[in-house]
Amino acid sequence: MKDTYDLIIVGGGISGASLLYTVASFTDVESVALIEKESEIAAINSHHTNNSQTLHFGDIETNYTLEKAEEVKEGAEMLAGYLEDVDPERELHSKRSKMVLAVGDDEVEELEARYEDEGFGDLYPKLDEIGRDEIADLEPKVVEGRDPDEEMLALQTPDGYTVDYGATAQSFVDAVAEETGVDVHLGTAVEDVRETVDGFLVTTADGDKFESDAAVVAAGCHSLQFAQKMGYGEELSLLPVAGSFFVANEGLLNGKVYTLQMKKLPFAAVHGDAEVHDGDLTRFGPTAKVVPTLERGDYDTIRDFFDVFALNVDSFASYTSILADRVLFPYVVRNLVYDLPAVGERAFLPHVQKVVPTVESGDIERAEGFGGIRPQIVDTSERSLDMGEAKITGDGIVFNVTPSPGASTCLKNAMRDTHQVLEFLDGEYEFDEEAFRDATIGNFPRAGSPTTKQPIAADDD
Numbered sequence: 001m002k003d004t005y006d007l008i009i010v011g012g013g014i015s016g017a018s019l020l021y022t023v024a025s026f027t028d029v030e031s032v033a034l035i036e037k038e039s040e041i042a043a044i045n046s047h048h049t050n051n052s053q054t055l056h057f058g059d060i061e062t063n064y065t066l067e068k069a070e071e072v073k074e075g076a077e078m079l080a081g082y083l084e085d086v087d088p089e090r091e092l093h094s095k096r097s098k099m100v101l102a103v104g105d106d107e108v109e110e111l112e113a114r115y116e117d118e119g120f121g122d123l124y125p126k127l128d129e130i131g132r133d134e135i136a137d138l139e140p141k142v143v144e145g146r147d148p149d150e151e152m153l154a155l156q157t158p159d160g161y162t163v164d165y166g167a168t169a170q171s172f173v174d175a176v177a178e179e180t181g182v183d184v185h186l187g188t189a190v191e192d193v194r195e196t197v198d199g200f201l202v203t204t205a206d207g208d209k210f211e212s213d214a215a216v217v218a219a220g221c222h223s224l225q226f227a228q229k230m231g232y233g234e235e236l237s238l239l240p241v242a243g244s245f246f247v248a249n250e251g252l253l254n255g256k257v258y259t260l261q262m263k264k265l266p267f268a269a270v271h272g273d274a275e276v277h278d279g280d281l282t283r284f285g286p287t288a289k290v291v292p293t294l295e296r297g298d299y300d301t302i303r304d305f306f307d308v309f310a311l312n313v314d315s316f317a318s319y320t321s322i323l324a325d326r327v328l329f330p331y332v333v334r335n336l337v338y339d340l341p342a343v344g345e346r347a348f349l350p351h352v353q354k355v356v357p358t359v360e361s362g363d364i365e366r367a368e369g370f371g372g373i374r375p376q377i378v379d380t381s382e383r384s385l386d387m388g389e390a391k392i393t394g395d396g397i398v399f400n401v402t403p404s405p406g407a408s409t410c411l412k413n414a415m416r417d418t419h420q421v422l423e424f425l426d427g428e429y430e431f432d433e434e435a436f437r438d439a440t441i442g443n444f445p446r447a448g449s450p451t452t453k454q455p456i457a458a459d460d461d
């Protein structure tokens with residue numbers, strides 16, 4: 001192993017791993033290192049137990065605007081195409097039905113307008129409007145026990161990719177780890193990244209030192225902490241939002257069923273998902289609990305949270321103004337209850353019943369040890385909560401802060417970062433974007449192609 005590289009990537013979740021794959025496979029950059037503090041790739045938010053495993057295309061996410069959906073769609077098609085190519089046996093992912101459900105006149109009207117008038121039907125040719133009978137064929141438990149006079153409508157698509165993002169991140173690393181010039185350092189915590197005359201000096205917790213011409217920090221919730229230590233992103237803070245899940249051991253759903261977004265709520269509405277590796281396990285969630293840590297269950301990261309919280313007037317004022325919102329405040333309080341033993345399950349039950357009406361309180365339990373943290377960005381100058389990902393571009397260095405849908409868009413992010421890194425490296429190297437697109441989005445099955453004509457099995461693991 002060497003200790004001087006063209007590029008160092010800090011963080012081996014799906015963001016860092018997809019960038020390593022993109023740079024090592026599709027550019028002539030001579031040396032690149034990935035440095036990860038855990039002993040395995042993708043042990044934190046990208047791990048399959050810690051997120052909802054949805055490949056977000058923007059088709060059934062009613063919290064997305066059309067503009068956001070257009071942006072996310074290309075990224076999702078890149079990852080879907082990659083998976084179709086490298087994972088024909090569906091070991092890293094499964095493909096099932098996916099729908100967003102409207103119940104009652106108001107919701108049905110809203111969903112119809114989204115599909116027919118707002119452009120979502122045109123943007124997603126595989127998305128269909130289906131009524132009660134077709135919903136019952138695909139997801140019998142969603143219809144069972146409902147008032148037969150209640151109106152129902154769903155937007156449904158066969159593009160229900162359920163992804164083990166951790167295993168996918170590992171597949172990116174495996175694809176390039178043996179190549180000359182690629183080093184992967186696991187169990188290596190980066191303590192400091194410092195700018196030097198020629199580039200960057202990266203110091204680990206064990207005192208090892210690595211140098212590079214360019215750097216990308218893809219350390220999830222910790223990326224902002226690294227940025228601020230180097231003087232970037234000082235107007236930003238983080239609202240860490242932990243997400244937990246409830247599980248039903250009976251296979252209640254065959255695929256993904258999302259509910260309609262609650263008005264003005266920034267977090268995705270509760271949904272039901274068949275687990276990627278076990279279709280008999282149905283997950284409901286995620287919840288959204290504001291916590292003062294940067295990693296789930298790791299109390300050492302409380303210190304890190306206070307680094308990015310910044311104990312100043314702007315930070316306090318921003319948090320107060322965001323959390324005092326008339327919609328958000330009761331929602332945040334309710335979410336604290338869901339994590340309480342015994343009462344939590346009962347309090348969460350109505351959300352599950354919105355998807356599967358016949359579920360009773362003994363049918364679900366909290367999924368212990370499941371769930372991660374979404375690093376939602378707070379702009380302290382605007383006192384606003386910015387949903388989605390944040391990219392801070394410095395001099396020779398990029399910092400990625402990646403709440404949902406960061407896993408879905410990992411390859412699109414990697415493509416952008418690759419262009420940026422090559423610019424940092426003074427145009428010495430080239431990116432074969434055409435080959436990258438051939439290997440990714442080039443394999444995505446379009447509407448009418450033979451793959452999409454195949455029936456989607458209830459569980460085709």
Ligand SMILES: Cc1cc2nc3c(=O)[nH]c(=O)nc-3n(C[C@H](O)[C@H](O)[C@H](O)COP(=O)(O)OP(=O)(O)OC[C@H]3O[C@@H](n4cnc5c(N)ncnc54)[C@H](O)[C@@H]3O)c2cc1C
Binds near residue numbers: 189405407
């Ligand atoms: C409840 C929940 C549900 C979600 N559902 C979805 C979903 O359905 N679809 C979707 O697309 N996204 C979803 N997301 C978001 C998704 O999980 C993230 O966008 C994605 O995992 C981010 O990947 P990452 O590689 O950027 O970060 P992470 O996976 O968090 O990886 C960061 C890595 O950096 C490493 N690191 C940190 N500090 C250091 C250091 N000092 N030195 C070395 N390494 C370091 C960490 O150990 C970690 O491995 C969800 C998130 C949550 C919490």
